[in-house]
Amino acid sequence: MAHVREAPPGRTGVARDPSVPFYDLRPSHEGLGEAILADVEELLATNAWTNGPQVAAFEEAFAAWVGARACAGVASGLDALRLALLAAGLQHGDEVVVPANTFVATLEAVTQAGGVPVVADVSAEDANLDPDAAAAACGPRTRFLLPVHLYGGMADLVRLEHVARRHAVELIEDACQAHGATRDERRAGTVGRAAAFSFYPAKNLGAFGDAGAVTTRDPVLAAEVRVLREHGQRAKYRHEREGYTARLDTIQAAVLLRKLPYLDEWTRQRREAAHMYSERLADVGDLRLPAPPAGSDPAWHLYVVRTGDPAALARTLAERGIGTGRHYPEPVHLAAAYRRLGHRPGSFPVAERMAGQVVSLPLFPGITEEQIERVAGAIEEHFARG
Numbered sequence: 001m002a003h004v005r006e007a008p009p010g011r012t013g014v015a016r017d018p019s020v021p022f023y024d025l026r027p028s029h030e031g032l033g034e035a036i037l038a039d040v041e042e043l044l045a046t047n048a049w050t051n052g053p054q055v056a057a058f059e060e061a062f063a064a065w066v067g068a069r070a071c072a073g074v075a076s077g078l079d080a081l082r083l084a085l086l087a088a089g090l091q092h093g094d095e096v097v098v099p100a101n102t103f104v105a106t107l108e109a110v111t112q113a114g115g116v117p118v119v120a121d122v123s124a125e126d127a128n129l130d131p132d133a134a135a136a137a138c139g140p141r142t143r144f145l146l147p148v149h150l151y152g153g154m155a156d157l158v159r160l161e162h163v164a165r166r167h168a169v170e171l172i173e174d175a176c177q178a179h180g181a182t183r184d185e186r187r188a189g190t191v192g193r194a195a196a197f198s199f200y201p202a203k204n205l206g207a208f209g210d211a212g213a214v215t216t217r218d219p220v221l222a223a224e225v226r227v228l229r230e231h232g233q234r235a236k237y238r239h240e241r242e243g244y245t246a247r248l249d250t251i252q253a254a255v256l257l258r259k260l261p262y263l264d265e266w267t268r269q270r271r272e273a274a275h276m277y278s279e280r281l282a283d284v285g286d287l288r289l290p291a292p293p294a295g296s297d298p299a300w301h302l303y304v305v306r307t308g309d310p311a312a313l314a315r316t317l318a319e320r321g322i323g324t325g326r327h328y329p330e331p332v333h334l335a336a337a338y339r340r341l342g343h344r345p346g347s348f349p350v351a352e353r354m355a356g357q358v359v360s361l362p363l364f365p366g367i368t369e370e371q372i373e374r375v376a377g378a379i380e381e382h383f384a385r386g
């Protein structure tokens with residue numbers, strides 16, 4: 001079997017460690033330090049900390065990588081979502097349909113842009129916004145559908161586009177976990193009116209801090225995001241509309257430019273690691289493995305298994321020095337922050353059932369076959385013990 005860690009930058013200098021962290025950034029950063037430090041030195045000379053040349057260079061390179069016509073860099077994935085909604089024309093009180101299984105930022109973006117999130121259940125098949133539930137959630141005030149490509153697997157945008165067309169609403173993609181994912185021969189970030197990406201350090205493409213981007217086929221929308229990210233100004237001190245401090249820092253753009261050439265290889269390594277888990281863990285205990293629908297090629301931001309007692313499995317793995325995550329232990333509609341939406345346990349049964357079952361296994365570029373084997377062996381032991 002091919003080795004998942006053989007591509008540049010290598011991990012020859014990383015010490016051997018019997019534990020398996022949930023996430024390890026060191027293998028992907030190896031070999032990049034010198035070039036990045038040189039970029040920082042150059043910035044010390046030019047002081048172009050904001051709006052430096054790397055920002056536009058990264059925007060162009062990332063748009064090309066995604067296959068979108070335009071890209072506007074911003075300060076986080078949340079900013080990308082919020083500014084995409086505003087630039088696409090969201091008005092105060094407009095409703096936006098969001099999935100019940102997502103990271104909280106999807107809802108934060110809607111409310112902070114002045115919209116009203118309308119939660120809909122997810123499909124048991126792909127854990128993403130269920131097109132039938134999304135259709136049922138559409139009403140006269142609905143303006144956008146905001147599907148999330150959770151865990152790196154794309155939502156069913158073919159069916160969601162039909163729903164959007166039928167209800168005369170627009171699609172915005174939350175692609176924060178889905179750099180490079182494809183489904184039905186289309187890439188995440190190219191289908192909706194706009195899409196949001198996060199470059200939080202542990203994302204498939206990560207900055208050295210917070211960063212994000214909006215991709216779109218509409219250069220006018222990208223230009224509007226650039227206005228919003230910088231205090232609503234197109235020309236200095238001419239404030240067309242109320243904006244934000246939400247720029248992509250030059251230093252983060254420089255880091256992202258250095259890392260982008262490796263993203264295809266890192267995605268390949270994620271796919272290979274996911275494939276190994278799926279082969280190794282078939283028919284183990286009550287585990288339900290991720291099963292991408294036909295035509296879907298996820299970017300595998302996370303490898304999320306489901307089991308009846310996720311806490312017990314996580315405990316066993318922790319005892320063996322193996323890190324895990326839960327994405328997410330509480331569905332957003334039941335979060336205290338969104339009590340005002342008025343949902344109760346039972347409102348969205350598929351998302352609630354998943355929240356009670358999920359465990360995310362270690363997965364990162366540079367994870368070794370040996371590490372995957374250690375995780376799989378510990379999981380087998382856990383179920384053999386009963």
Ligand SMILES: Cc1ncc(COP(=O)(O)O)c(C=O)c1O
Pocket residue numbers: 076077078079102103105106148150174176177198199200210211212
């Ligand atoms: C699905 C999803 N949406 C939005 C975000 C927000 O991104 P950020 O943390 O960069 O603001 C994240 C990442 O944290 C995410 O996973």
